[in-house]
Amino acid sequence: MNTPREILAANLDNLSDKDRAFADSLLRARYPSDKQSFWIAKLAERATGAPPPPRQTTSIGSLAAIKALFDRARAHLKHPAIVLNVDNVGPIKLSVAGAKARVPGSINVATAAPYGQSTWYGRILDSGDFEASPRETTPPALTSKLVCFAADPAGVAAEHGRLTGNCCFCNRQLTDARSTAVGYGPICADHYGLAWGE
Numbered sequence: 001m002n003t004p005r006e007i008l009a010a011n012l013d014n015l016s017d018k019d020r021a022f023a024d025s026l027l028r029a030r031y032p033s034d035k036q037s038f039w040i041a042k043l044a045e046r047a048t049g050a051p052p053p054p055r056q057t058t059s060i061g062s063l064a065a066i067k068a069l070f071d072r073a074r075a076h077l078k079h080p081a082i083v084l085n086v087d088n089v090g091p092i093k094l095s096v097a098g099a100k101a102r103v104p105g106s107i108n109v110a111t112a113a114p115y116g117q118s119t120w121y122g123r124i125l126d127s128g129d130f131e132a133s134p135r136e137t138t139p140p141a142l143t144s145k146l147v148c149f150a151a152d153p154a155g156v157a158a159e160h161g162r163l164t165g166n167c168c169f170c171n172r173q174l175t176d177a178r179s180t181a182v183g184y185g186p187i188c189a190d191h192y193g194l195a196w197g198e
């Protein structure tokens, strides 16, 4: 019978990059500690289990326009976010993943609910592909909304404001006819570099 160490060494290719780097370091230990032995067994189990299914991706199109919008906003705001209204789904929040996130700089797509209560649908990668969460089925209306959004971020974001009467960026109630006409208020217009009140 093979030891966990031998099983792990024989199945390194089944691990994620992060796990494999950890496994390599564990296997270099000639006399593993109890803790290292625990992780050798744990990773051996992980390496021989069923590999996780590949994530479903959908091409959304060029992200250049979305990135430009967020880049302008980041000069003013720490956590820029855009809320979009998706048919049969409700408000969806897009935000840029921070430096410590799994894919820094990608755009997170989640329901616009308070932290911890929202549903994460996936992320838009730099390649322009939407990578779906392995736990959620992507509503078709969400995918088509993202495609429209990539093509015309300001226009689609503003639609949310016009439909709900709330700013598509900060979600505050719009009180001015000039704001409801474009879907966002003057302060957010300034932050995101968009025209207002013309």
Ligand SMILES: [Zn+2]
Binding pocket: 167, 168, 169, 170, 171, 172, 184, 185, 187, 188
């Ligand atoms: Zn606003």
